[in-house]
Amino acid sequence: MQSSKLYTWIDIQDTIDSFFKEEENSLQLQNLTFRAYWDGLNISFSKPKSKDEIEGILESIFLSRFVKLDAEKCNILLEGNRGFPVLFEEVIPDELELIPFQPTLSRAPIVASKETTNFSNRNANDKPVFFAFHSFKGGVGRTLHAISLALNLSEKHKVLLIDADFEAPGISWLTNKSISFSDFLAMLHGDSGVEDNYESIIKLTADSLRDDSTEDENLFVFPAFRSLKSTSPILEIKPEHIIKFNSNPFFLTDILVKLATELAVDFIILDLRAGISELSTSWFLDPRINKVFVTTLSSQSVLGTAMLFRLLSKFEKQNNLKNQESPLPSIIISQIPKSSIKEIEYNWGDTYSQETTLSTLRGAYAESFLNLSEYNQMEGFSDLTDEQIVGRLLGPITLFSQEYDTLKSLPDNWEEVVKLIKQNELDKKLIKLAENYPVSEEETSVLQELPALRERLKEAANKLIFAETEKQDDFLITQPIRNLASGFKTTLPIAVVVGAKGSGKTFLFNQISHLENWQEFGEKVLGSYSNTAIVLPISLPANAAPVDIRSFAKIPQELLALKPQSNIEALQINSIWLEYIKPDIDLSIKEDLTNSQWREKWLDYIAWAGGFRINENGVGRGFLELLRNEKVKVIAVFDGLEDLFKQFNNNAKQQAALESLLQDVPNWLESLSERYLGILVFVRKDIVSVAISQNSKQFLKKYENYELRWNVEEALRLLHWILNKFTMGEHPTFSDWKDSLGQKSENELVQNLHILWGIRMAKNTSKEAYSHNWVLGSLANLKKEIQSRDIVRFLNSAANKTLSTTDAKIVTLYNDRILFPAAIRDSIDEVGRNKIDEIKIENQPLKEVLELLEDQTKNIKFPCKPEDIKQIVHESGVRILEDNGVIVLHNGEYYMAELYRRGMGFDYSRKGRPKVLYF
Numbered sequence: 077m078q079s080s081k082l083y084t085w086i087d088i089q090d091t092i093d094s095f096f097k098e099e100e101n102s103l104q105l106q107n108l109t110f111r112a113y114w115d116g117l118n119i120s121f122s123k124p125k126s127k128d129e130i131e132g133i134l135e136s137i138f139l140s141r142f143v144k145l146d147a148e149k150c151n152i153l154l155e156g157n158r159g160f161p162v163l164f165e166e167v168i169p170d171e172l173e174l175i176p177f178q179p180t181l182s183r184a185p186i187v188a189s190k191e192t193t194n195f196s197n198r199n200a201n202d203k204p205v206f207f208a209f210h211s212f213k214g215g216v217g218r219t220l221h222a223i224s225l226a227l228n229l230s231e232k233h234k235v236l237l238i239d240a241d242f243e244a245p246g247i248s249w250l251t252n253k254s255i256s257f258s259d260f261l262a263m264l265h266g267d268s269g270v271e272d273n274y275e276s277i278i279k280l281t282a283d284s285l286r287d288d289s290t291e292d293e294n295l296f297v298f299p300a301f302r303s304l305k306s307t308s309p310i311l312e313i314k315p316e317h318i319i320k321f322n323s324n325p326f327f328l329t330d331i332l333v334k335l336a337t338e339l340a341v342d343f344i345i346l347d348l349r350a351g352i353s354e355l356s357t358s359w360f361l362d363p364r365i366n367k368v369f370v371t372t373l374s375s376q377s378v379l380g381t382a383m384l385f386r387l388l389s390k391f392e393k394q395n396n397l398k399n400q401e402s403p404l405p406s407i408i409i410s411q412i413p414k415s416s417i418k419e420i421e422y423n424w425g426d427t428y429s430q431e432t433t434l435s436t437l438r439g440a441y442a443e444s445f446l447n448l449s450e451y452n453q454m455e456g457f458s459d460l461t462d463e464q465i466v467g468r469l470l471g472p473i474t475l476f477s478q479e480y481d482t483l484k485s486l487p488d489n490w491e492e493v494v495k496l497i498k499q500n501e502l503d504k505k506l507i508k509l510a511e512n513y514p515v516s517e518e519e520t521s522v523l524q525e526l527p528a529l530r531e532r533l534k535e536a537a538n539k540l541i542f543a544e545t546e547k548q549d550d551f552l553i554t555q556p557i558r559n560l561a562s563g564f565k566t567t568l569p570i571a572v573v574v575g576a577k578g579s580g581k582t583f584l585f586n587q588i589s590h591l592e593n594w595q596e597f598g599e600k601v602l603g604s605y606s607n608t609a610i611v612l613p614i615s616l617p618a619n620a621a622p623v624d625i626r627s628f629a630k631i632p633q634e635l636l637a638l639k640p641q642s643n644i645e646a647l648q649i650n651s652i653w654l655e656y657i658k659p660d661i662d663l664s665i666k667e668d669l670t671n672s673q674w675r676e677k678w679l680d681y682i683a684w685a686g687g688f689r690i691n692e693n694g695v696g697r698g699f700l701e702l703l704r705n706e707k708v709k710v711i712a713v714f715d716g717l718e719d720l721f722k723q724f725n726n727n728a729k730q731q732a733a734l735e736s737l738l739q740d741v742p743n744w745l746e747s748l749s750e751r752y753l754g755i756l757v758f759v760r761k762d763i764v765s766v767a768i769s770q771n772s773k774q775f776l777k778k779y780e781n782y783e784l785r786w787n788v789e790e791a792l793r794l795l796h797w798i799l800n801k802f803t804m805g806e807h808p809t810f811s812d813w814k815d816s817l818g819q820k821s822e823n824e825l826v827q828n829l830h831i832l833w834g835i836r837m838a839k840n841t842s843k844e845a846y847s848h849n850w851v852l853g854s855l856a857n858l859k860k861e862i863q864s865r866d867i868v869r870f871l872n873s874a875a876n877k878t879l880s881t882t883d884a885k886i887v888t889l890y891n892d893r894i895l896f897p898a899a900i901r902d903s904i905d906e907v908g909r910n911k912i913d914e915i916k917i918e919n920q921p922l923k924e925v926l927e928l929l930e931d932q933t934k935n936i937k938f939p940c941k942p943e944d945i946k947q948i949v950h951e952s953g954v955r956i957l958e959d960n961g962v963i964v965l966h967n968g969e970y971y972m973a974e975l976y977r978r979g980m981g982f983d984y985s986r987k988g989r990p991k992v993l994y995f
Contacts, residue, residue, distance in 0.1 A: 082141065082154050085112040092187045095137045097394075104133055109173045109188040116161035117152065122169045130164065177325050177395060179361040180316065181352060181387060190395075204236070204336040205510070206329065208346040208359045211370040212380025217410040218370040219246035220483060221475075222347040224497050225368075225506040230295040233342035236285075236335070238298040240356065241349045242314075245300035250490040255284035256302045261315065264331065274331065282338040296339055297490070315358045328358045329365060343510070351380075352387070361388065363397040367405035368509060373412065373420075373433050381407075382440030389444035404445055404469065404843070406509050407437070410477040421476045424467075442466045454844065472846045475508055501821070508823045529894050530875050536802030537872035541865065551587055552797040553601050554790050559781040561601035568609055568709055568754030569594070570742045574761045574776065575784030576960075577718070577918050578863030578911075581758040582617050584784070585715040588756070589613040592632070594711055609709035609754065610634055614685045616653055617716030631687035638706050656691050657681045661720055665729050674736035675744060682712045682753070703752040711754040717763060718918060724763055725921035725956070734759075734767035739775065762919075762959050786862040791852055792825035794867055799832065833874075833900060834893040847900070854904045857961030857973045866907055866975065873903035908979025922960050925953040930980055937985035938977060939969035 082088060089112035096105045107125040111118045121130060131150065134142045141153045151159035174191045175184045209222040219241070226237040238257055239247035248256070263277045285296045315328055324330060336344050346365075348356040359365055367388070371381040388405075391397070412420055424434050442448070442462075451457040451465045460468065480500050486493050497503050560571065575581045588611055591597045598605030610632050631652070664677055679696020683689060688699040703710055714737065721730040742755055761776075761783075768775045776783070786794070820828075826848050833851065838844035855870060856862045877899035881887060890896050912930075916923040928949050929936075936944055942965065946954060954970075957963045963970045972982060 082152070084154070085114050085160070088112045088117055088152060088160060089187060092137060093183070096187060105187070105189055107169070107172065109186055111186045116163055118163050118165065120165050120167050120172055122167055122172050127164050134162070179325050179357045180354060181357055181391070182354065204333060204341050204344050206333070206344045206346070206365045207368055207509070208348055208365045209368045209370060210348045210356065210360055210384065211350045212384055213377050214244055214350040216370050216372050216377055217477065218350065219347050220486070220502070221370055221408050221410065221477065221506060222345050223247065223493065224503040225509060226295060226345045227494060227497060228503040228507050229343050229510055230292055234294045234340055235343045235345060236296045236298060236339060236341045238332070238344065238346045239300040240346050240359070242300050242355050243349055247297065247347055248299035248301050249488050250493055251297055251299045252303050253288045253297070253299050254302065255281060255288065256299050258301055278335050278338050281335060285339060296341065314355060316354050326358070326362045326364070329362045361391050363392055363402045366403045368408060369405055370408045370410055372410055375433070378433055378437050382436060385440045385444040404473055406473045406475070407441070408475045408477055411479045412476055414478045417476050417478045424470065424474060424476070438466055438470065441470065451843070468845060469843070472849065475505065477502070477505065504821050505823060507827055526891065526894060530879050532802060533894060534872055534875035534879065536798060537868050537875065540798065540868045541872060551583070552794055554793070556782050556784050557584065557601055561598045561605070563781065565598065565605065565607055568711055568751045569756055570745050570754050571782050572738055572742065572757045572759060572779045573782045573784065574759055574764055574779060576861055576863055577760055578865035579784040579786065580864045581784055582715055585713060585758045589713055609711050611713060612682070612685055612710050613713050614653070614657065614681055615714045615716050615720065618719035634708060635686045638702055638708065652685055652690060656684055658720070665721070665733055668729065669732060671732055671736040671740050674733050675740045678737050678741050685712070686710060700753055704750060709752050711756060713756045715758040717759050722920045725766055731767050731769070734763060735769060738764065738767060765959060786864060788852060789822045789825065791862045791867060792822065792829065792848065794864055795829060795832065796825055798868070798871065831893060833895045834890065834897070837897045837900065839889070840892070851900060854974045855907070857975070858964040858971065859961035861961055866911060869907050869910055870903055873906045874899045877902055904975065905978050908975045911975060912979045921956050925949050925956050926980070928953065933981050937983045938972040939985055942970060945970050
């Protein structure tokens with residue numbers, strides 16, 4: 077074996093150690109102990125080992141360097157042909173020295189078999205939950221983030237924050253306490269092994285910490301030293317001194333758990349020494365503690381962190397410490413420029429990232445902590461490639477922290493540091509790391525009502541599926557709705573509201589139309605509002621309820637009072653829309669009208685809806701003159717264009733009508749010196765792309781603030797709003813959020829929705845996918861869009877399937893959530909099928925392409941080659957699918973969005989699924 081240089085006794089012991097670490101040689105170490113000194117190698121052995129057998133082993137290790145001088149004496153030749161004596165001693169088995177198990181990265185003084193060891197079988201999710209913050213380098217923000225997590229958790233829980241960085245104690249500079257962590261260690265060392273004394277030390281320490289507690293009664297700060305301003309930070313009794321002669325190698329973890337229990341805290345947060353230090357190994361190497369590694373993107377910090385990953389993994393494997401319940405370490409990548417954080421976060425979670433720095437960290441993490449062959453067998457991972465598994469696992473446990481100018485140089489005052497952290501909301505971002513903590517006492521009463529909550533959720537979601545056609549007293553105010561109200565506080569709105577089908581366009585159209593006045597809409601959204609204008613619905617969607625047709629058909633009394641010059645018979649019909657406007661549109665799209673002619677037509681329709689000279693042509697400008705003379709303001713509102721112009725994708729006449737309404741009419745109204753007529757057009761995004769013949773991207777850019785898009789935060793807000801309004805409104809956690817929902821961060825929203833679907837798609841302690849990632853990812857299309865209708869339909873289906881579950885084991889296993897994992901998974905199929913059925917009614921161009929695909933479900937699987945799909949739907953069909961987010965081309969293959977794939981029944985062609993919206 078020997079191939080490296082042998083200079084000293086250290087090289088001798090290293091070579092022997094390396095030999096026995098190889099699996100095929102490890103059994104030969106039984107009944108043997110090797111201890112190298114500066115002047116020779118001592119070998120102790122017991123039967124059945126013999127001296128001859130050991131000499132054979134030494135020859136295998138050192139080859140020709142092992143020399144037998146005579147029957148009794150042997151040497152190992154060092155460099156320079158220097159002899160290193162080998163001495164043999166036979167002992168009885170009980171006298172044979174073994175390697176004691178200790179949490180240390182230092183080399184053992186001997187090469188021998190290891191002692192068996194026992195320590196408490198504590199789960200990482202047991203209370204108190206234990207976090208240890210570690211970093212390879214100082215100055216990366218480790219202490220800052222440890223404090224931030226402690227502050228966030230202390231809002232609802234009791235927390236013990238410990239400064240265990242005895243060489244550079246950052247937390248200790250901020251405090252002045254009557255007892256310190258170093259005091260605690262010294263007391264433990266002085267009473268080593270006396271269990272009753274430990275109890276008295278714990279009580280004394282707990283009482284002192286209570287006396288020292290800050291204004292935040294939930295947070296106990298345990299500094300490394302009492303006062304750094306008056307004493308030097310010299311640690312006389314070190315952690316390794318205490319554990320050296322203790323039979324429990326993780327005694328210091330267990331004693332801190334006892335202290336936390338005495339204080340009744342839920343979380344322990346430990347700020348460890350940077351680098352590789354024996355001051356930290358007692359906790360760094362404990363497999364029961366949640367590790368948090370903090371690094372910047374600098375090369376040295378990343379490479380050092382990767383080395384820490386490997387050291388930790390090596391120790392766990394050598395000592396057989398890793399098990400299914402061991403938590404995966406979390407990562408904080410800090411000091412990222414604000415302008416870069418989104419891109420870096422995307423690349424980190426993206427399974428196809430080739431970014432050098434990130435891939436170094438990802439690779440080291442996967443190599444150290446992830447048994448990918450094990451994940452390949454798990455539900456939720458079995459259809460993913462190895463790289464995708466890494467991306468899915470790392471996404472939820474990685475926090476990206478931007479660079480904060482105000483936090484670069486911290487004051488030496490605790491209150492000021494807390495103030496700065498809260499000003500920058502760093503504490504709120506850290507909650508992501510603590511998602512796995514157990515259900516709090518407060519939630520227990522709610523969980524007892526789970527069957528009733530499921531029933532209420534099913535009924536509420538069922539009602540909301542059809543909310544487009546009903547007036548609602550309340551609706552979720554998203555950012556686009558807020559932009560629409562705030563953007564037109566003083567002027568009449570002239571805007572095109574774009575959104576996919578199911579994004580809430582018709583719902584918002586109905587709410588604005590039912591309110592009848594723009595001021596009422598503004599007040600509902602923003603509160604105080606003074607811009608008054610009559611809301612006048614012009615066109616209605618095909619699925620408009622009869623009550624809406626009757627309601628919207630009524631000419632507002634304010635306009636009737638203007639004596640609009642229409643005949644009495646026309647004014648008394650049930651629906652101007654159905655009787656006059658829609659039939660005229662149907663006739664007009666058969667003619668070759670120019671855009672300007674269509675503009676006059678649209679102005680006529682607005683006049684007719686206002687009761688002005690109904691069914692007469694060329695009257696739109698006269699109606700506008702009437703409004704100006706009477707000082708009356710009107711907003712014309714349009715919806716249902718996809719029902720009017722079903723051939724918009726390939727019919728030039730319909731495209732001309734649409735382009736005029738979307739572009740010519742708004743531009744003409746904007747050009748008027750006085751604005752008495754405004755316009756709101758609700759339209760699908762794919763219609764805009766076809767109808768606007770030139771610069772459609774510039775057109776969409778103009779109205780992007782009003783586009784109804786459901787990103788991750790808005791989707792989570794909708795889920796929370798539904799629970800708040802219909803299901804759990806009386807629960808304190810939800811009712812307290814009612815007025816501040818718009819200000820909650822994504823992490824806060826995710827955490828509060830654990831009661832809906834749990835933390836993971838199995839037991840919360842499992843390694844299955846995070847529930848919110850799985851659900852929203854499955855509902856999203858490949859343009860990263862989620863439709864509100866799909867969210868509501870999912871809730872209805874999942875609640876119904878959960879209520880239908882009769883397996884007592886499942887009901888008991890998941891008594892911490894409203895929806896069961898299996899019900900969630902099965903509901904995606906149902907939502908997908910409903911989506912396909914609705915598309916066939918509402919989107920004619922997409923319907924035609926999907927029907928061609930559906931005939932090939934047995935012949936084509938996704939991902940597929942471009943030529944496979946183009947043979948079925950041709951180039952134009954592929955473009956329609958891409959525009960609607962149904963498919964995307966990646967690395968030369970087409971992938972299909974999960975909701976469509978499952979809705980149409982397509983299989984995978986191989987392992988691997990593209991990133992949709994979330995991992």
